[in-house]
Amino acid sequence: xxxLLDVRDLKTHxxxxxxxxxxxDGVTFSVERGEILGLVGESGSGKSVTGFSLLxxxxxxGKVVSGEIVFDGADLVAGGEEAIxxxxxxxxxxxxxxxxMTLNPVLKIExxxxxxxxxxxxxxxxxxxxxxxxxxxxVGISAPDERLASYPHQFSGGMRQRVAIAIALLHxxxxxxxxxxxxxxxxxxxxxxxAEVQKLCAETGTALIWITHDLAVVSGLxxxxxxxxxxxxxxxGPTSEIIANPLHPYTRGLIESVPHGxxxxxxxxxxxxxxxxxxxxxxxxxxxxxxxxxxxxCRRAQTLGTPLPGRHVRCVHPYIEG
Amino acid sequence: MLVYLxxxxxxxxxxxxxxxxxxxxxxxxxGNPVDILVSPDATQAEIQATxxxxxxxxxxxxxxxxxVGNVFHGDLGTSFVYGRPALDIVLERLPATMELALVALFIxxxxxxxxxxxxxxxxxxxxxxxxxxxxILGFSLPNFWQGMILILFFAVFLGWLPAGGRGETVNVLGxxxxxxxxxxxxxxxxxxxxxxxxxxxxxxRLTRANTREVALQDYVKFARAKGISHRRVxxxxxxxxxxIPVVTILGLELGSMVAFAIVTETxxxxxGMGKLLIDSINLLDRPVIxxxxxxxxxxxxxxxxxxxxxxxxxxxxVRLSEVKG
Numbered sequence: 001x002x003x004l005l006d007v008r009d010l011k012t013h014x015x016x017x018x019x020x021x022x023x024x025d026g027v028t029f030s031v032e033r034g035e036i037l038g039l040v041g042e043s044g045s046g047k048s049v050t051g052f053s054l055l056x057x058x059x060x061x062g063k064v065v066s067g068e069i070v071f072d073g074a075d076l077v078a079g080g081e082e083a084i085x086x087x088x089x090x091x092x093x094x095x096x097x098x099x100x101m102t103l104n105p106v107l108k109i110e111x112x113x114x115x116x117x118x119x120x121x122x123x124x125x126x127x128x129x130x131x132x133x134x135x136x137x138x139v140g141i142s143a144p145d146e147r148l149a150s151y152p153h154q155f156s157g158g159m160r161q162r163v164a165i166a167i168a169l170l171h172x173x174x175x176x177x178x179x180x181x182x183x184x185x186x187x188x189x190x191x192x193x194x195a196e197v198q199k200l201c202a203e204t205g206t207a208l209i210w211i212t213h214d215l216a217v218v219s220g221l222x223x224x225x226x227x228x229x230x231x232x233x234x235x236x237g238p239t240s241e242i243i244a245n246p247l248h249p250y251t252r253g254l255i256e257s258v259p260h261g262x263x264x265x266x267x268x269x270x271x272x273x274x275x276x277x278x279x280x281x282x283x284x285x286x287x288x289x290x291x292x293x294x295x296x297x298c299r300r301a302q303t304l305g306t307p308l309p310g311r312h313v314r315c316v317h318p319y320i321e322g
Numbered sequence: 323m324l325v326y327l328x329x330x331x332x333x334x335x336x337x338x339x340x341x342x343x344x345x346x347x348x349x350x351x352x353g354n355p356v357d358i359l360v361s362p363d364a365t366q367a368e369i370q371a372t373x374x375x376x377x378x379x380x381x382x383x384x385x386x387x388x389x390v391g392n393v394f395h396g397d398l399g400t401s402f403v404y405g406r407p408a409l410d411i412v413l414e415r416l417p418a419t420m421e422l423a424l425v426a427l428f429i430x431x432x433x434x435x436x437x438x439x440x441x442x443x444x445x446x447x448x449x450x451x452x453x454x455x456x457x458i459l460g461f462s463l464p465n466f467w468q469g470m471i472l473i474l475f476f477a478v479f480l481g482w483l484p485a486g487g488r489g490e491t492v493n494v495l496g497x498x499x500x501x502x503x504x505x506x507x508x509x510x511x512x513x514x515x516x517x518x519x520x521x522x523x524x525x526x527r528l529t530r531a532n533t534r535e536v537a538l539q540d541y542v543k544f545a546r547a548k549g550i551s552h553r554r555v556x557x558x559x560x561x562x563x564x565x566i567p568v569v570t571i572l573g574l575e576l577g578s579m580v581a582f583a584i585v586t587e588t589x590x591x592x593x594g595m596g597k598l599l600i601d602s603i604n605l606l607d608r609p610v611i612x613x614x615x616x617x618x619x620x621x622x623x624x625x626x627x628x629x630x631x632x633x634x635x636x637x638x639x640v641r642l643s644e645v646k647g
Contacts, residue, residue, distance in 0.1 A: 055547055057543055057546055058537065059543075085549060086549070088546070088549035089547060089548040089549030089550070090549055093547070093548075094544070094547040095644060096540055096543070096544055097540075101540035101541060102540050102541055103541055103544070104541040104542075104545065104562075104563070105541070106563055106566070106636070106638060107558070107559070107562065112545075114560075115548070115550050116548040116549070119548065119549045119550040119551070151638040153639050164544070285616075299544060308356065
């Protein structure tokens with residue numbers, strides 16, 4: 001069986017006045033049907049841009065310059081805008097980071113939901129409304145009729161994110177791209193939304209790409225992880241294996257900076273230095289200046305190797321025992 | 323909403339009263355109308371009689387009280403020149419000015435908003451840049467000069483449109499209007515365009531700035547991610563958001579359009595209130611000037627009230643906060 005989504009050597013560059021920012025520079029990964037992939041990285045690592053590239057929603061001056069995005073057998077990069085537009089909202093949906101900003105403030109929830117139904121399904125308005133009501137109930141919003149007649153500003157953040165999820169689920173898509181959907185929410189609401197999304201995806205067999213900087217959130221959710229640094233995937237593999245035994249020094253640094261399970265008052269390990277500017281990346285491995293294991297071998301261009309079965313890592317000195 | 327409306331009405335009334343005082347004082351500081359109204363060889367007794375007939379011998383505050391009392395009865399004085407109620411004379415000219423202002427407003431929105439949205443969506447294209455360059459000319463060239471160039475080009479050089487006057491009118495509900503006859507429309511087009519050019523440039527710049535801002539919002543990206551058509555994203559999601567500031571500005575500008583129609587009306591000999599005002603100033607016909615100013619104040623205050631109500635219809639967030647207040 002071929003993968004639902006196969007991304008090969010994707011490059012999305014931003015053509016700015018100061019030069020070309022290679023926000024996504026040769027990213028390769030795949031997602032199986034029903035699988036949950038966690039795309040992890042710190043701010044500016046290119047994880048969100050990867051998500052937007054999949055839907056063809058990169059704003060100028062950004063542009064997908066090369067690579068393949070094969071979704072269910074069709075290449076979306078070669079197909080251009082035409083190929084992607086029919087899939088957006090129908091087979092690939094997206095949930096955004098800030099629920100306060102994703103719903104249009106001057107349109108009723110009803111308008112924003114019904115238009116989504118009518119964009120892809122040839123049904124009457126009444127039928128569309130019925131589907132909207134069902135979708136709202138499914139994400140745990142009671143009294144859907146009342147909610148449909150409301151405007152976004154009458155909702156709390158968690159409620160708005162539920163509405164956004166309901167909209168994403170309207171056409172039971174094959175793939176949902178979730179771009180840090182819980183970052184802007186309270187911890188309690190975060191847990192609810194996480195559980196909700198996990199349940200809904202399992203029910204409908206929807207694959208999920210969960211973009212986040214929070215390893216703690218994604219480690220309990222994702223089947224596989226892909227760790228991004230400076231526009232490239234540096235490590236990829238099954239979640240449990242990566243968490244238990246990170247191979248890349250960057251991944252190890254990320255895991256050590258999560259406060260879970262540490263003795264009280266012990267100092268947190270942090271990764272030294274800052275993420276490099278995308279306009280001025282170091283040659284060879286971009287993590288080299290911050291890496292404790294770096295030596296001259298790291299100055300050469302790095303390729304993704306497979307030191308252990310099912311584990312991919314872009315490093316010449318991975319943490320392998322023995 | 324009702325409480326809000328009453329409060330807003332109170333504010334409007336206060337503004338009108340304050341303006342009444344200023345207008346009255348300001349107008350009475352210029353010249354002596356009697357010098358113009360009586361013939362140069364009139365006797366002292368004749369002059370005295372005229373002064374008494376017009377009530378100009380009473381103290382200023384007395385005249386003001388009489389004026390305010392009369393205003394409440396809808397009487398803004400009798401024109402020194404025409405010998406008829408000043409308000410009637412101004413009101414006769416009102417439809418012509420309102421027609422001109424409204425058509426100009428329509429043109430500035432109908433042309434300005436689409437051009438502004440286009441320039442906002444494609445800011446780096448040749449078309450977008452040309453629109454912006456054109457709008458700079460629109461509001462930096464003097465209005466009267468634009469009017470004369472329009473006349474020179476369309477009336478004199480091409481000969482397509484008449485240079486002045488109002489043309490044939492028909493009565494609608496007892497009000498004469500030009501835009502329903504072909505001849506009237508021809509006469510209306512140039513002055514309306516002249517009056518619209520400045521506002522059009524303003525609308526273009528405002529719309530473009532807002533479109534650029536709104537187009538980058540997450541909710542526009544989310545709308546696109548939902549797979550709805552580009553057309554719907556622009557005409558529903560973007561347009562409804564940018565109409566909020568556009569309506570606000572246009573409401574304020576409609577008032578100034580009525581007021582600034584003076585220049586256009588003078589250039590195109592359009593028989594509206596503005597031309598009447600210039601004539602009355604030359605003749606020192608105080609009651610007509612006062613009536614014009616009072617009516618203009620009234621119109622501007624009224625328009626602002628309507629805009630506030632419209633604003634709450636467009637923006638649900640305003641509606642809610644006012645209910646709470």
